[in-house]
Amino acid sequence: MSCLETHGTPRPTGDGALDFNPFDTMAPRAPGEVPAEAKNGARVKAEGVAPRGVYLPNDNIQTPNMRSPDYVQVSTAAAISLGLMGGKMHRCSCTHCLNLLLTYPEGCRANCAYCGLARHREADRDYADRNFIRVDWPAVPMAEIVDIVKRQGKKTSFHRMCISMITHPNSDADTLTVLKTWTDRIDPSDIPVSILSNPTTMNRADVVRLKEMGADMFTVAFDAATPELFERTRGKTVDGPHRWEKYWEVMGHAAEIFGPEKIGVHLIAGMGETEAEMLTIVQKVKDMGGHSHMFSFFPESGSLMDHLPATPRDQWRRVQLGRYLIDYRGVRVDHMRFDDSGRVVDFGLPRAELEGVIDAGIAFRTSGCPGKVAEDVSACDRPYGDSPPSNIASFPFQPNKRDVAKIRRQLNLPKVEA
Numbered sequence: 001m002s003c004l005e006t007h008g009t010p011r012p013t014g015d016g017a018l019d020f021n022p023f024d025t026m027a028p029r030a031p032g033e034v035p036a037e038a039k040n041g042a043r044v045k046a047e048g049v050a051p052r053g054v055y056l057p058n059d060n061i062q063t064p065n066m067r068s069p070d071y072v073q074v075s076t077a078a079a080i081s082l083g084l085m086g087g088k089m090h091r092c093s094c095t096h097c098l099n100l101l102l103t104y105p106e107g108c109r110a111n112c113a114y115c116g117l118a119r120h121r122e123a124d125r126d127y128a129d130r131n132f133i134r135v136d137w138p139a140v141p142m143a144e145i146v147d148i149v150k151r152q153g154k155k156t157s158f159h160r161m162c163i164s165m166i167t168h169p170n171s172d173a174d175t176l177t178v179l180k181t182w183t184d185r186i187d188p189s190d191i192p193v194s195i196l197s198n199p200t201t202m203n204r205a206d207v208v209r210l211k212e213m214g215a216d217m218f219t220v221a222f223d224a225a226t227p228e229l230f231e232r233t234r235g236k237t238v239d240g241p242h243r244w245e246k247y248w249e250v251m252g253h254a255a256e257i258f259g260p261e262k263i264g265v266h267l268i269a270g271m272g273e274t275e276a277e278m279l280t281i282v283q284k285v286k287d288m289g290g291h292s293h294m295f296s297f298f299p300e301s302g303s304l305m306d307h308l309p310a311t312p313r314d315q316w317r318r319v320q321l322g323r324y325l326i327d328y329r330g331v332r333v334d335h336m337r338f339d340d341s342g343r344v345v346d347f348g349l350p351r352a353e354l355e356g357v358i359d360a361g362i363a364f365r366t367s368g369c370p371g372k373v374a375e376d377v378s379a380c381d382r383p384y385g386d387s388p389p390s391n392i393a394s395f396p397f398q399p400n401k402r403d404v405a406k407i408r409r410q411l412n413l414p415k416v417e418a
């Protein structure tokens, strides 16, 4: 079907590093002990400082005692778009997805190795002050967020709202309350709602309830692409509660209850899986009726993987392109070919068609639940959530000609013979 070969044997990049992140290199360090006086948000609860409106991380001497469903955290991009923070984002005027994180003084109870919100960070940072996907997350009263979006009306920049559940005993109930606070005042057909779920605490009835209460899409953050990686970064190895099988169980409920085109998964590329393994799970999700929302691994400061290399750009561009072809261009993983390091050597598409997909640039934009532009353009643009602006991994805007030229250099495809 195709005649494109990209690589032969594994090769080092110019600085001697490999052009992919292998499993053995990407081992997290073990979590340290948390002193008793810092466990479960003890500092915040002991001080009991009452919250007063918006809380900007690291802005107060003592983090206030804020708790969902009254409070949620919003991304820096969303806070700027809501007018709650000043500042500008490189080449973006706003974000199109209002990402909300449930928040508690005791924080997320999981301990995922790549995550800035993980429990082991209790030792050095109160929950509301922790960085997550490279940025701060201000805490805001939920009622204030709804007030602002209601006031913005048709002028709002948001194409979608997303509730991220984190892992907490109250998060199932609080997600429903936050969803109701939204749908009571904002028509979900104007701004649809996605749920970024926490399968560990959920059962089938929870998924049904979310659908009944007006959620439009249901997503599962697997993050790790293989069972071994999942265990090593999210399971018992790091004192975490998550299990691969449970995630697939809830994903199965979601496929049945929400249906085709209304489910998705989050995956982080470059944590030690091969490109073949990553694109195999992308295919599995596609065959279930969903799409993969993919991030490039970035060593989050303070996480158990902050000493490890970010995903090399060539690995990232290959899986980004492969994901897009599977999700939106009818290519199957079994049409592709891989070398003995699992890297893509053939994308399974005639060269001229592949060139057209690369030129269009959409494959290299941030992936996520769709907004109001096109099915393959994500509302969730997460500006610079997986890279600095100086070397963009996921483009939060349409790449221009110069961007596409850089992407082409990073993909390093062989020249076509004249």
Ligand code: SF4
Pocket (backbone or CB within 6 Å): 108, 109, 110, 111, 112, 115, 116, 117, 118, 119, 166, 167
């Ligand atoms: S469950 Fe989610 S928020 Fe909690 S530590 Fe894991 S990745 Fe981070």
